[in-house]
Amino acid sequence: MAAIVSALFIGALFGFGLAVSEMIDPARVIGFLDVTGTWDPTLLFVMGGALAVTLPGFPLILQRARPLLAEFFALPTQSKLDGSLIAGAIIFGIGWGIAGFCPGPALAALTSGSPGVALFVVAMIAGQWAGSLFEQQP
Amino acid sequence: MAEPNIIGGLLGGALIGLAAALLLLLNGRIAGISGILGGIIKSDATGERFWRMAFICGLMLGAALYAFMRGGLPLRMQAAGPMLILAGLLVGFGTRLGSGCTSGHGVCGLARRSPRSLVATMIFMIVAALTVFLTRHFF
Numbered sequence: 001m002a003a004i005v006s007a008l009f010i011g012a013l014f015g016f017g018l019a020v021s022e023m024i025d026p027a028r029v030i031g032f033l034d035v036t037g038t039w040d041p042t043l044l045f046v047m048g049g050a051l052a053v054t055l056p057g058f059p060l061i062l063q064r065a066r067p068l069l070a071e072f073f074a075l076p077t078q079s080k081l082d083g084s085l086i087a088g089a090i091i092f093g094i095g096w097g098i099a100g101f102c103p104g105p106a107l108a109a110l111t112s113g114s115p116g117v118a119l120f121v122v123a124m125i126a127g128q129w130a131g132s133l134f135e136q137q138p
Numbered sequence: 139m140a141e142p143n144i145i146g147g148l149l150g151g152a153l154i155g156l157a158a159a160l161l162l163l164l165n166g167r168i169a170g171i172s173g174i175l176g177g178i179i180k181s182d183a184t185g186e187r188f189w190r191m192a193f194i195c196g197l198m199l200g201a202a203l204y205a206f207m208r209g210g211l212p213l214r215m216q217a218a219g220p221m222l223i224l225a226g227l228l229v230g231f232g233t234r235l236g237s238g239c240t241s242g243h244g245v246c247g248l249a250r251r252s253p254r255s256l257v258a259t260m261i262f263m264i265v266a267a268l269t270v271f272l273t274r275h276f277f
Contacts, residue, residue, distance in 0.1 A: 006164045007189040011196020014157035019204035019211060021150020022143050027214035031140050033270040040140035042147045049151020054249035057159040067166030074167055081257055088236020093262035095228025097269025099217040102240040103233060104171035107194060108201035112211045116218060120226040125179060127230020132180045134235060
């Protein structure tokens with residue numbers, strides 16, 4: 001139960017950060033990606049601010065035997081650079097470049113009530129579901 | 139060059155990083171939004187669903203709190219209709235296939251010094267920039 005309450009509050013902190021950084025705004029994201037146009041470096045400052053915390057923070061936290069509210073650290077186990085990783089990153093990059101939305105900002109922006117955001121999120125969930133079917137194939 | 143939001147970017151970025159660090163410290167989980175969403179849609183362990191749903195609810199509440207404080211969200215849509223649907227499908231499919239997005243690979247994976255995340259982040263950044271170049275300056 002404590003882990004669920006903490007996830008709720010941490011999610012809120014994350015969503016608030018997405019709004020403060022304006023990464024919730026597709027114009028900011030497209031502005032960053034538009035390197036030959038009127039380039040907007042804001043996303044770099046956001047990545048810098050986030051990594052300033054996580055780069056030193058993660059190794060310190062992972063020195064612990066276990067997290068505070070769970071039995072164990074659940075970390076990704078894959079280490080190979082495989083075709084799925086590369087193909088997935090390419091496909092995601094195309095979608096991100098078209099709309100300026102990645103999953104976090106799109107979900108957080110749902111609260112605006114914009115029908116366009118809802119349309120994107122429904123399509124994104126359908127895409128994830130399709131991707132999960134693809135994963136199961138040998 | 140467009141006017142950057144340096145203070146908001148650094149501050150908001152630090153809040154995002156703090157949230158990712160807290161999720162690791164308290165819950166022992168990685169704050170990758172595509173993975174958290176994907177785990178709700180299809181999860182191997184049912185006990186893993188509830189914290190994920192709570193996190194996504196929190197994500198929306200955090201944005202709503204900002205909107206309440208500031209009288210709205212910064213939101214200027216860059217695509218519409220069929221293009222928005224296509225983009226959503228690609229983002230969902232690609233993040234599932236590639237095991238992560240901007241938060242999972244970009245913020246958390248780089249902090250774990252994961253070579254997979256470094257490669258994925260470089261690829262999706264370059265491909266997204268190319269996509270913007272082709273859609274904004276070419277076609």
